Amino acid sequence: MNVALIIAGGSGKRMGQDIPKQFIHIYDKPVxxxxxxxxxxxxxxxxxxxxxxxxxxxVLQAYSKQFNISKLRTIVSGGKTGQESIRNGVYAMEGRVSDDDIVIIHDGIRPLVDEYVLTDVIVKAKTYGNAVTAMPYNEQIFIMDDDISTINYIPRERLxxxxxxxxxxxxxxxxxxxxAYDKQIGIFGSSYTNTMMVELGERLYFAAGSEKNIKLTSRDDLEIFKAYLKLEKDIWLK
Structure with missing residues (x-):
């Protein structure tokens, strides 16, 4: 069985909206x-x-019913941090999900995930035991020596x-x-499941990513999202 765990526990304060960003309506539908x-x-x-x-x-339950999200099984309360929210979701699956099942973790504010990206991450996880979507870097990456200068860089081919x-x-x-919670490692700051796994000594395997799979964290991101939706609609109408 392949189980999706969607993380929608953030408050979205950076968006400057009165409601959480995952519930902002774009063209009469919440993100x-x-x-x-x-x-x-x-x-x-x-x-x-x-x-x-x-x-x-x-609210989420009502929207899911309205838009026929029939695969939805459980809504779990989020935690104080992103890692705590994911942990809550993972623990809530116990008794309903077997150890060999694949769990696909995804940010609720990445609404443009393509079918081929989902397919590849599932295939790679079944093949290697895990999979993380990844994209190459197209910019040069420098390491800060102080607040205003640098003397070192990382070859982007390795990133x-x-x-x-x-x-x-x-x-x-x-x-x-x-x-991780017993040892208190990989759960602080901007840590996520992938970084936690590496800190626990696990090897991660790359799966296909997409430039379109943006995370909505600012108003500019919302405008990009709207543009993608309009483009897809225009293509469909042709």
Whole structure:
């Protein structure tokens, strides 16, 4: 079984809106629903769980019913941090998901995830035990020597930009979160499941990414998202 774990526990203060960014409406549909529809419509996704911002669970449930997200099974309360939210979602699967099942973790505010990206991350996870979507760097990367200068750089050929979706066997995922919280490593700051896994000594495997798979963190991102939607609509109408 392939299970999607959608992380929608953030408050989205950087967006400057009165409501969380995952619930902002774009063309009469909330952002989170665009994300959920990508998983709902993918033939290899069997079940969807969502980690939701506290107080918004009923809103999410209502939207899911309105937009026919029939694969949604469980809505879990988010934590104080991103890692705590993911942990809550992982632990809530116990008893419903077997250790060999694939769990695909994805940010609720990445609504433009393509079918081929989801397919590849599932295939790679089944082949190697895990998979993280990755893209090459097209810019030069320099290491700061101080606040205003540098004397060193990292060859971009050795770098990859990693995002969600990322996929793991449930048994490994469950073990990793217990281990990380017991040892208090890989759970602070901007840590995510992928960085936590590396800190626990795990090797990660790359899957196909997409430049379109943007994360909506600013108003500019919303405008880019709208442009993509308009482009897809125009192509469909031709």
């Amino acid at each position: 989170i629903i665009y994300t959920l529809e990508s998983f709902q419509n993918h033939p290899q996704i069997d079940m969807i769980d969502v980690v939701c911002l506290e107080g918004w669970q009923e 990859r930009r990693v995002s969600t979706p990322q996929a793991y066997h449930y048994g490994k995922l469950k073990w990793a979160y217990h281990e």
